Amino acid sequence: MLQWLGLPAAASAHAGDVDRTLALVHWLMLVLFAGWGLFFLYVLVRFHRRAHPVASYHGLRGRWSTWLEGGVLAAEIALLAFFSIPVWSARVDAFPPERGSTVVRVVAEQFAWNVHYPGPDGRFGRTDISLLGPANPLGLDRTDPAARDDVTTINQLHLPVDRPVIVYLSSKDMVHSFTLPQMRVKQDVVPGVAQPVWFTPTRTGAWEIACSQLCGLGHYRMRGFYTIETQAAYDAWLAEEAAELAQ
Amino acid sequence: MHVLPYTTEVRADTGLTSPKLGIWLFLASEVMLFGSLFSSYALLRTGAASWPDQSAVLSVPLATLNTIILISSSVTMVLAWTALAPGPQAQNPARFKLYMGLTLLLGAAFLAVKAIEYGDKFAHGLFPATNTFLALYFTMTGVHAVHVLVGMAVNAYLLVSGARMWRTEPERFANRVEIAGIYWHFVDVVWVFLFPVLYLL
Amino acid sequence: MGFTLVVIIRWQLAYPGSPVPYIGSLFGTANAPGGIVLPEFYNQLGAMHGTIMVFLGVVPLAVGAFGNYLIPLQIGAPDMAFPRLNLASYWFYLAGGTVMLASFFVPGGAANNGWTSYPPLSDLAPGTGQTWWLVGMAFLINSSLLGALNFITTVVQLRAPGMTWFRLPFFVWAQFITAFLLLLAFPPLEGAAILQGMDRLAGTSFFLPSGLAVSGRPLGVAGGGSALLWQHLFWFLAHPEVYVLILPAMGIVAEIVTNNTRKPLWGYRVMVYSLFALGFLSFIVWAHHMFLTGMGTAVSAFFQTTTMIVSIPSVVILSSLILSLHGGSIRFTTPMLFALAFIPMFGIGGLTGLPLGLATTDIPLHDTAYVVGHFHYLVAPGTIFALFAGIYHWFPRLTGRMMNDTLGRIHFAGSLVCMNVIFMPMFVQGLAGVNRRLWDGGAEYAHAQGVLSLNVPMSIAAFALAFFQLFFIVNLFASLKAGRQAAANPWSATTLEWQAATSSLRVYRNPYEYSVPGASADFLPQHLPADA
Numbered sequence: 001m002l003q004w005l006g007l008p009a010a011a012s013a014h015a016g017d018v019d020r021t022l023a024l025v026h027w028l029m030l031v032l033f034a035g036w037g038l039f040f041l042y043v044l045v046r047f048h049r050r051a052h053p054v055a056s057y058h059g060l061r062g063r064w065s066t067w068l069e070g071g072v073l074a075a076e077i078a079l080l081a082f083f084s085i086p087v088w089s090a091r092v093d094a095f096p097p098e099r100g101s102t103v104v105r106v107v108a109e110q111f112a113w114n115v116h117y118p119g120p121d122g123r124f125g126r127t128d129i130s131l132l133g134p135a136n137p138l139g140l141d142r143t144d145p146a147a148r149d150d151v152t153t154i155n156q157l158h159l160p161v162d163r164p165v166i167v168y169l170s171s172k173d174m175v176h177s178f179t180l181p182q183m184r185v186k187q188d189v190v191p192g193v194a195q196p197v198w199f200t201p202t203r204t205g206a207w208e209i210a211c212s213q214l215c216g217l218g219h220y221r222m223r224g225f226y227t228i229e230t231q232a233a234y235d236a237w238l239a240e241e242a243a244e245l246a247q
Numbered sequence: 248m249h250v251l252p253y254t255t256e257v258r259a260d261t262g263l264t265s266p267k268l269g270i271w272l273f274l275a276s277e278v279m280l281f282g283s284l285f286s287s288y289a290l291l292r293t294g295a296a297s298w299p300d301q302s303a304v305l306s307v308p309l310a311t312l313n314t315i316i317l318i319s320s321s322v323t324m325v326l327a328w329t330a331l332a333p334g335p336q337a338q339n340p341a342r343f344k345l346y347m348g349l350t351l352l353l354g355a356a357f358l359a360v361k362a363i364e365y366g367d368k369f370a371h372g373l374f375p376a377t378n379t380f381l382a383l384y385f386t387m388t389g390v391h392a393v394h395v396l397v398g399m400a401v402n403a404y405l406l407v408s409g410a411r412m413w414r415t416e417p418e419r420f421a422n423r424v425e426i427a428g429i430y431w432h433f434v435d436v437v438w439v440f441l442f443p444v445l446y447l448l
Numbered sequence: 449m450g451f452t453l454v455v456i457i458r459w460q461l462a463y464p465g466s467p468v469p470y471i472g473s474l475f476g477t478a479n480a481p482g483g484i485v486l487p488e489f490y491n492q493l494g495a496m497h498g499t500i501m502v503f504l505g506v507v508p509l510a511v512g513a514f515g516n517y518l519i520p521l522q523i524g525a526p527d528m529a530f531p532r533l534n535l536a537s538y539w540f541y542l543a544g545g546t547v548m549l550a551s552f553f554v555p556g557g558a559a560n561n562g563w564t565s566y567p568p569l570s571d572l573a574p575g576t577g578q579t580w581w582l583v584g585m586a587f588l589i590n591s592s593l594l595g596a597l598n599f600i601t602t603v604v605q606l607r608a609p610g611m612t613w614f615r616l617p618f619f620v621w622a623q624f625i626t627a628f629l630l631l632l633a634f635p636p637l638e639g640a641a642i643l644q645g646m647d648r649l650a651g652t653s654f655f656l657p658s659g660l661a662v663s664g665r666p667l668g669v670a671g672g673g674s675a676l677l678w679q680h681l682f683w684f685l686a687h688p689e690v691y692v693l694i695l696p697a698m699g700i701v702a703e704i705v706t707n708n709t710r711k712p713l714w715g716y717r718v719m720v721y722s723l724f725a726l727g728f729l730s731f732i733v734w735a736h737h738m739f740l741t742g743m744g745t746a747v748s749a750f751f752q753t754t755t756m757i758v759s760i761p762s763v764v765i766l767s768s769l770i771l772s773l774h775g776g777s778i779r780f781t782t783p784m785l786f787a788l789a790f791i792p793m794f795g796i797g798g799l800t801g802l803p804l805g806l807a808t809t810d811i812p813l814h815d816t817a818y819v820v821g822h823f824h825y826l827v828a829p830g831t832i833f834a835l836f837a838g839i840y841h842w843f844p845r846l847t848g849r850m851m852n853d854t855l856g857r858i859h860f861a862g863s864l865v866c867m868n869v870i871f872m873p874m875f876v877q878g879l880a881g882v883n884r885r886l887w888d889g890g891a892e893y894a895h896a897q898g899v900l901s902l903n904v905p906m907s908i909a910a911f912a913l914a915f916f917q918l919f920f921i922v923n924l925f926a927s928l929k930a931g932r933q934a935a936a937n938p939w940s941a942t943t944l945e946w947q948a949a950t951s952s953l954r955v956y957r958n959p960y961e962y963s964v965p966g967a968s969a970d971f972l973p974q975h976l977p978a979d980a
């Protein structure tokens with residue numbers, strides 16, 4: 001079923017759970033649709049006026065529609081209780097500790113993703129909207145000691161593989177939606193709401209960040225790039241960025 | 248045009264006249280309208296970083312006066328209706344006119360006080376854009392004031408041109424006064440909620 | 449009108465950036481220089497297509513037109529309870545419609561923030577289009593409110609003697625519940641529209657949180673608002689609203705199915721109870737449109753569960769319709785064809801609602817073409833088909849003439865095929881991760897490349913769909929003038945709208961007494977005292 005659905009490559013630890021649930025729902029849908037569809041076609045042929053000139057007043061008897069409806073409900077409850085709610089709860093409640101994770105901020109704006117790494121000190125520098133400028137889209141206060149080593153990029157998100165990632169999302173202006181299709185991550189970024197998401201990439205690769213909420217004229221091209229690489233490659237990249245910063 | 252049944256007489260199996268059912272349904276939708284505004288208030292206030300001391304910003308004495316005015320107007324509205332209500336007692340169009348006139352006056356007084364309050368706020372540089380509380384205050388009282396205005400328009404219509412109907416179809420007219428009264432009480436009740444929520448809490 | 453917009457949308461999606469042929473030059477250089485649709489114009493098209501179809505198309509047609517015409521006839525009432533309110537409702541509608549359409553011509557063009565008008569985008573949108581949208585909505589809301597009030601009162605008060613609650617045709621029930629949804633769900637949107645109007649005109653910040661910066665500059669507003677507040681208010685309306693779009697359609701389909709199977713509706717009472725359940729539950733599922741706005745386990749569990757439960761009454765109604773076919777003697781008339789097609793098409797739309805209703809599977813699907821496919825199956829080959837069925841079915845009652853069957857069948861077959869070719873690939877695209885509301889249909893994205901080519905057949909099918917509607921339009925007008933004379937009760941129906949009106953109307957039996965054992969005719973109209 002999964003290949004058949006044609007989802008993007010799955011490259012995060014929880015992607016399998018999401019995909020399995022998706023496949024199961026589609027099985028349920030397929031069974032219901034095929035079952036009813038066949039019955040539907042059968043009655044259309046069998047009770048065509050020519051085949052059945054006089055209708056029966058009572059029609060079908062028996063309670064099996066109740067069974068059917070109960071069955072659908074039971075299947076839905078099972079999907080809810082055993083798949084959807086647990087997977088969801090793991091997404092939003094079971095955040096990994098920051099210590100063992102890669103922590104990064106992403107600030108959305110029309111029409112770009114600003115990425116902010118805390119640098120070696122592990123602390124994000126102060127930001128202030130009054131400092132915003134073309135060269136400083138985050139409004140980062142470089143005089144803050146915590147900000148000195150912070151690395152920032154635009155539309156380029158690099159992450160190491162096999163290590164939990166926590167992304168602190170926020171938006172400067174509109175509602176955007178931070179989407180990493182291959183991570184099975186999508187999170188609306190609502191201005192005024194600080195919103196963390198987490199996931200664990202399990203495969204290296206280079207893919208795209210998409211924006212899923214209409215955020216204005218450039219919504220269609222609010223595209224970023226993200227790269228999942230080995231820890232070594234990631235460290236090298238960060239060092240390179242930091243070196244550039246030092247100049 | 249044919250006359251529809253149950254405009255004044257009660258339908259036996261439902262126990263209702265159509266206009267009365269209509270006005271109650273209308274009020275149900277009004278409840279949802281004000282309900283959405285009150286929930287917005289609750290949501291914005293609980294989510295706010297800080298909230299001004301409402302009773303310091305607004306004038307509680309003026310609002311108390313307005314509450315008294317509006318409640319009195321509900322009383323005069325009832326008296327206006329009982330002057331016409333069918334029943335053993337004598338119907339008295341003159342008394343109706345008196346009380347309906349009073350109701351209108353009280354409504355106008357309410358709006359006048361409201362205008363003084365608004366003017367005072369503006370004079371102190373307090374506008375809807377100033378902060379979320381004032382935005383809510385102006386919007387909610389504004390929507391309420393529009394409802395008062397509509398109620399006054401209906402009452403004025405009943406007082407002036409509507410009275411002609413008293414001669415031709417007294418029952419229908421008494422009915423209309425009752426319906427207008429139900430609406431007027433509703434507007435009153437909304438104020439009774441607005442007053443504590445905006446001025447006191 | 450809404451359809452014309454969509455044809456342009458489809459052109460743009462299939463051939464992004466290439467000029468729209470023939471009509472491209474009509475849009476003016478501000479919108480489409482050289483006939484090329486600009487992103488702002490595309491977004492206007494999207495938002496206005498949604499708004500027009502929902503609020504100016506389906507609601508007025510399914511509720512306003514069908515409801516107003518049929519309810520009094522079917523319950524044996526002399527008229528609607530408040531004829532003057534009806535008129536007022538109509539004028540509000542006209543005003544709202546005019547404002548909406550006129551807004552295309554104001555500086556900056558029409559609203560372009562999606563039919564959902566999420567702030568801050570909609571709050572801060574330049575031009576006056578969004579403000580006109582709000583004004584238009586206010587008119588349309590009041591129009592629906594007055595209409596709904598009238599419907600409920602009419603059904604409660606003006607049923608003919610003997611027309612007990614459980615002798616009401618299912619269509620009347622569906623309209624009755626719909627009216628409650630309109631009555632109670634619309635006012636919060638009106639409240640929300642007032643707040644957004646204040647934000648736009650009086651500079652308040654109900655929906656604007658503190659600390660916003662647009663185009664690199666801090667926004668000079670007080671802040672302190674909440675962008676999510678709008679979403680709650682909007683969806684509190686808009687979820688019941690989607691049932692407003694479907695319930696009248698179910699009502700129409702039920703009427704036509706029983707009439708053409710010549711047997712009573714299977715499980716009539718259970719269907720009515722399902723309507724109640726649907727109506728009630730539709731008020732507590734709204735946040736399933738907001739799973740990804742940051743929702744904890746408890747809240748999401750609540751809304752997922754209510755969403756699953758609300759699907760059950762639909763399953764019951766649809767199952768009953770299918771089971772009603774069993775044992776029938778099915779006549780494949782044109783209205784019946786549309787009504788029958790409604791059933792599996794609704795099935796596809798409804799079933800694809802399930803993965804959206806589970807928060808976990810909504811992660812990959814939210815705001816993708818999958819969602820667009822989901823609801824179009826419900827509203828296009830769903831509701832629109834039911835409306836077509838209704839038009840073919842009641843046309844003789846309205847005009848005394850029959851519509852042409854051959855043209856009707858061509859219209860049906862063409863529409864059915866085209867609709868599926870348009871909307872089925874949306875699921876494929878959505879699963880591949882292609883988002884909705886993209887000016888270029890996703891051409892920028894690598895993960896969309898594999899499914900992008902589907903846009904061409906989809907769009908061709910949309911143009912073909914437009915072509916097949918010509919058969920309908922020609923049929924409509926030609927039959928009006930020269931259609932075959934219809935008998936008084938051409939479909940041998942039992943419900944009151946087909947019976948000659950008498951002033952002393954009395955109702956003696958259930959709505960669908962077809963093929964009653966021992967009766968001389970295969971149908972017993974509701975108002976005949978005994979088997980004559």
Ligand code: HEA
Nearest residue numbers: 036037690694736759762795798799801804805814823826
């Ligand atoms: C008519 C309109 C209509 C109807 C009836 C529904 C019905 C349902 N909808 Fe849908 N929905 C919309 C219109 C509608 N929806 C619109 C317009 C949007 C998008 C808004 C926007 O963002 O712009 C939307 C979006 C939407 C979302 C948000 C998705 C997202 O943005 O991520 C969700 C999530 O839960 C959802 C769920 C459901 C569910 C569970 C049902 C259930 O009620 C469905 C129950 C039905 C069934 C389960 C089918 C049963 C039938 C059979 C079994 C018979 C089969 C027969 C044969 C094969 C012969 N819908």
Ligand code: HEA
Nearest residue numbers: 451454494495498501502505506562563827828884885886
């Ligand atoms: C009732 C609602 C309704 C209906 C019927 C339709 C019908 C159609 N819609 Fe639409 N659509 C929406 C509601 C609707 N849509 C909404 C809410 C959105 C989201 C907007 C947003 O993003 O904000 C949307 C978005 C939307 C998009 C996505 C745009 C994007 O994401 O960028 C597309 C793209 O293909 C599309 C296509 C179509 C097509 C091809 C039809 C065809 O099926 C059209 C078929 C039409 C007809 C066959 C004519 C209709 C007939 C009548 C009205 C009766 C006429 C009666 C007489 C003459 C008496 N629609």
Ligand code: CUA
Nearest residue numbers: 176211213215
């Ligand atoms: Cu950002 Cu769409």
Ligand SMILES: [Cu+2]
Nearest residue numbers: 687690736737
């Ligand atoms: Cu919904």
